[in-house]
Amino acid sequence: MQNFVFHQPTKILFGRETISSIGSESIVFGTRALLVYGSGSIRENGIYDRVMASLTEAGLEVIEYPGVRSNPVLSHVREGIRVAKEHRIEVVIAVGGGSVIDSAKAIAAGALVNHDVWLFFKGKKSVAGKLPLTCVLTLAAAGSEMNGGMVLTNDDLRQKFGTGNQHLKPQVSILDPEATFSVPLDYSVYGAVDAIAHILEFYFTTGDPTTPVQDRLMEGLVLNIMEACERILVDPKDYNARADLMWCATLALNGLTGAGLGPVGFPMHMIEHSLSALFDVPHGAGLSVVIPAWMTWRNEQNPLKFAQFARRVFGVLESDDRLAANQGIHSLKSWFKKVKSPVFLEDLDIAPSAIDDLAANAMDLARLWRLREYDQGIISRILQGCRRSGLR
Amino acid sequence: MQNFVFHQPTKILFGRETISSIGSESIVFGTRALLVYGSGSIRENGIYDRVMASLTEAGLEVIEYPGVRSNPVLSHVREGIRVAKEHRIEVVIAVGGGSVIDSAKAIAAGALVNHDVWLFFKGKKSVAGKLPLTCVLTLAAAGSEMNGGMVLTNDDLRQKFGTGNQHLKPQVSILDPEATFSVPLDYSVYGAVDAIAHILEFYFTTGDPTTPVQDRLMEGLVLNIMEACERILVDPKDYNARADLMWCATLALNGLTGAGLGPVGFPMHMIEHSLSALFDVPHGAGLSVVIPAWMTWRNEQNPLKFAQFARRVFGVLESDDRLAANQGIHSLKSWFKKVKSPVFLEDLDIAPSAIDDLAANAMDLARLWRLREYDQGIISRILQGCRRSGLR
Numbered sequence: 001m002q003n004f005v006f007h008q009p010t011k012i013l014f015g016r017e018t019i020s021s022i023g024s025e026s027i028v029f030g031t032r033a034l035l036v037y038g039s040g041s042i043r044e045n046g047i048y049d050r051v052m053a054s055l056t057e058a059g060l061e062v063i064e065y066p067g068v069r070s071n072p073v074l075s076h077v078r079e080g081i082r083v084a085k086e087h088r089i090e091v092v093i094a095v096g097g098g099s100v101i102d103s104a105k106a107i108a109a110g111a112l113v114n115h116d117v118w119l120f121f122k123g124k125k126s127v128a129g130k131l132p133l134t135c136v137l138t139l140a141a142a143g144s145e146m147n148g149g150m151v152l153t154n155d156d157l158r159q160k161f162g163t164g165n166q167h168l169k170p171q172v173s174i175l176d177p178e179a180t181f182s183v184p185l186d187y188s189v190y191g192a193v194d195a196i197a198h199i200l201e202f203y204f205t206t207g208d209p210t211t212p213v214q215d216r217l218m219e220g221l222v223l224n225i226m227e228a229c230e231r232i233l234v235d236p237k238d239y240n241a242r243a244d245l246m247w248c249a250t251l252a253l254n255g256l257t258g259a260g261l262g263p264v265g266f267p268m269h270m271i272e273h274s275l276s277a278l279f280d281v282p283h284g285a286g287l288s289v290v291i292p293a294w295m296t297w298r299n300e301q302n303p304l305k306f307a308q309f310a311r312r313v314f315g316v317l318e319s320d321d322r323l324a325a326n327q328g329i330h331s332l333k334s335w336f337k338k339v340k341s342p343v344f345l346e347d348l349d350i351a352p353s354a355i356d357d358l359a360a361n362a363m364d365l366a367r368l369w370r371l372r373e374y375d376q377g378i379i380s381r382i383l384q385g386c387r388r389s390g391l392r
Numbered sequence: 393m394q395n396f397v398f399h400q401p402t403k404i405l406f407g408r409e410t411i412s413s414i415g416s417e418s419i420v421f422g423t424r425a426l427l428v429y430g431s432g433s434i435r436e437n438g439i440y441d442r443v444m445a446s447l448t449e450a451g452l453e454v455i456e457y458p459g460v461r462s463n464p465v466l467s468h469v470r471e472g473i474r475v476a477k478e479h480r481i482e483v484v485i486a487v488g489g490g491s492v493i494d495s496a497k498a499i500a501a502g503a504l505v506n507h508d509v510w511l512f513f514k515g516k517k518s519v520a521g522k523l524p525l526t527c528v529l530t531l532a533a534a535g536s537e538m539n540g541g542m543v544l545t546n547d548d549l550r551q552k553f554g555t556g557n558q559h560l561k562p563q564v565s566i567l568d569p570e571a572t573f574s575v576p577l578d579y580s581v582y583g584a585v586d587a588i589a590h591i592l593e594f595y596f597t598t599g600d601p602t603t604p605v606q607d608r609l610m611e612g613l614v615l616n617i618m619e620a621c622e623r624i625l626v627d628p629k630d631y632n633a634r635a636d637l638m639w640c641a642t643l644a645l646n647g648l649t650g651a652g653l654g655p656v657g658f659p660m661h662m663i664e665h666s667l668s669a670l671f672d673v674p675h676g677a678g679l680s681v682v683i684p685a686w687m688t689w690r691n692e693q694n695p696l697k698f699a700q701f702a703r704r705v706f707g708v709l710e711s712d713d714r715l716a717a718n719q720g721i722h723s724l725k726s727w728f729k730k731v732k733s734p735v736f737l738e739d740l741d742i743a744p745s746a747i748d749d750l751a752a753n754a755m756d757l758a759r760l761w762r763l764r765e766y767d768q769g770i771i772s773r774i775l776q777g778c779r780r781s782g783l784r
Contacts, residue, residue, distance in 0.1 A: 001406075001407070001569075001632055001635040001636065001639070002407065003406060003407025003408060003409075003410065004404075004406050004407060005403065005404065005405055005406070006403075006404040006406065007401075007402075007403040007404065008400060008401075009399075009400075009401040011397065011398075011399040012396075012397065012398040012399065013397055014393075014395060014396050014397070014398065014651070014652065015393070015394065015395025015396060016395060017395075018395065177393075210632040212616055212619065212636060213612075213613075213616045213636050213639055213640055213643075216612030216613075216615060216616055217609060217612055219612070220605075220608030220609055220611070220612050221605070221608075223608060224604055224605045224608055227604065240393055240602040243393040243652070244393065244604060244605050247393070247605055247651075247652065248605055251605075256648075259406070259639075260406065260635070260639065
């Protein structure tokens with residue numbers, strides 16, 4: 001196990017009827033609030049009304065800032081920062097999924113500085129603080145509700161970049177599984193895939209082979225995410241299934257799974273971000289295409305961990321490590337198909353002729369994230385493996 | 393899954409060479425420090441010198457308060473509170489295991505009030521704050537380094553009581569696995585048993601059958617604790633084994649395992665505390681006697697969870713739930729024997745004639761903790777099951 005610091009002060013309120021606490025949890029930090037949300041689905045499912053009632057009752061003055069889209073964009077965040085500064089906002093309140101929370105983080109951090117917020121994403125400036133942030137989560141996926149990460153797409157440059165910082169962790173996050181009842185099934189699945197991807201990035205990219213505690217934690221989370229996802233497909237209003245998925249997605253990326261692993265990379269996200277940046281596909285849908293291809297490529301170098309994954313998560317009995325590993329990868333790909341998440345570029349309507357452009361785009365992020373193992377040729381090769389008629 | 397609040401702000405520094413940070417982590421809270429430790433083993437293994445060097449370098453004025461014993465006593469804490477008040481202590485620094493950290497918590501909380509600290513334990517007063525507390529952990533067992541619990545024995549009344557409160561969580565805990573290299577093997581095992589017991593209390597006393605996320609987390613922790621413990625018995629200086637045990641013991645009781653389970657009880661601890669209070673046996677040694685007997689009693693009422701435990705942790709293949717459950721309990725008892733932790737009252741030199749006194753003592757705690765299921769007859773019956781020639 002490698003040295004680590006684990007410091008996770010975000011307060012989580014989890015369960016039924018917790019949304020009504022957003023007012024009392026937010027007023028602690030100030031009265032002038034910026035309410036960040038998305039395209040308005042929270043108006044349809046009643047969450048907006050419950051949030052506003054709670055905020056009003058607690059005495060908050062609310063400036064609304066809707067319009068965050070999936071794969072949130074820099075231009076919208078820049079305008080949010082301007083609004084936050086203009087209204088001398090004291091607390092930012094995010095109501096939505098990872099896109100909304102990430103946008104709210106960027107606004108909360110950008111509101112305290114005079115330089116362009118994109119400099120944080122380019123690694124040119126470090127986040128030294130942010131306005132207090134409280135969240136109501138409406139999608140189990142990104143884990144942003146309990147970590148210091150944020151991802152934005154620069155709509156001018158077509159770059160989807162992410163960065164992380166201790167100061168970006170929300171002060172409070174409210175997780176009511178019922179808030180996810182109305183999430184469409186395809187996006188529920190993409191959320192599950194995203195959470196699985198976060199775990200697999202840690203699980204397969206750590207260079208430390210002595211992490212049995214973290215391994216079992218992660219294997220258990222993957223199993224539970226898969227089970228919960230299947231139950232949700234049977235009954236989208238299965239409270240416990242929604243709760244299991246929600247809590248697993250949070251735990252997948254709140255620092256716990258990675259603590260002790262040493263340096264890890266996010267190569268599957270690095271490649272997927274190019275799909276989202278160039279073709280605006282849902283993040284989870286892109287991931288289920290990239291994951292099996294990346295695993296197949298990576299497995300050629302290091303089958304041991306893949307074999308363990310195959311045996312513990314999919315019950316593979318094969319004793320040869322390489323064969324077992326391949327069976328595990330095949331099982332995961334089959335599971336993606338079973339829950340109707342895309343597994344080929346063609347499922348995303350991306351022609352194989354785009355692979356060169358995708359690889360070039362991904363290389364920007366590979367450089368920024370210092371994923372030195374990857375060059376454009378390797379990324380292209382992995383993307384070739386995402387074709388229906390892949391190289392293997 | 394039940395509603396929960398998860399709020400765990402303790403900062404963990406984990407790994408090699410982390411002890412030298414105790415000074416810089418503590419000076420943040422003030423300069424006048426009370427250094428709480430035990431019988432002086434930290435002087436023998438060099439930890440004392442490293443802590444003092446770090447505190448001195450950071451500029452802390454240190455008042456030493458050693459003498460905490462295993463099963464720490466109220467009288468010593470009361471004197472510590474007097475010393476803390478006399479010297480207007482600003483930060484309490486605990487260097488030791490759960491006994492030392494619990495004593496330091498009680499001193500840190502008691503130093504801020506004018507009433508007797510025992511009132512916290514009797515539930516007559518609530519902890520509303522404490523002096524800042526930083527810890528250097530030297531024993532993997534209690535989990536006190538990352539939670540708000542504390543346990544003390546009232547040496548006048550021979551009562552071992554525990555209480556918990558959000559305010560009691562340490563500000564910072566430093567976990568260096570090498571600090572546990574010199575823990576005697578028997579106490580290393582007792583620590584592992586204590587950590588397993590914490591998990592089993594949650595796992596088997598929740599009334600909610602819909603907690604698959606927490607179940608897998610806990611099963612993984614138990615498996616890892618057992619594996620780490622066996623590796624430590626082979627090589628007490630196996631860094632990774634010490635690290636695995638240390639982190640598992642922390643995670644076992646930092647709020648994560650219990651989040652979402654709803655109300656749980658600590659009946660095995662309730663019964664064990666009577667053994668410690670009346671016979672001063674090591675806590676973990678008492679627990680490995682009580683656990684199989686309690687499980688056997690409890691299994692009669694609810695075999696399903698015990699069968700799941702048997703299958704997932706011990707690989708039991710039996711399809712009948714009750715038989716599988718019994719095999720799991722037997723396997724756990726056999727494992728305690730294998731690692732040389734006591735499994736019978738007689739192993740602790742406690743005569744069966746003491747059972748009535750033990751049950752009467754345990755009832756005090758059963759009432760305080762509101763374990764309404766238990767009366768003296770039931771506790772006696774469970775204790776009878778702890779005899780070498782037990783009822784079953």
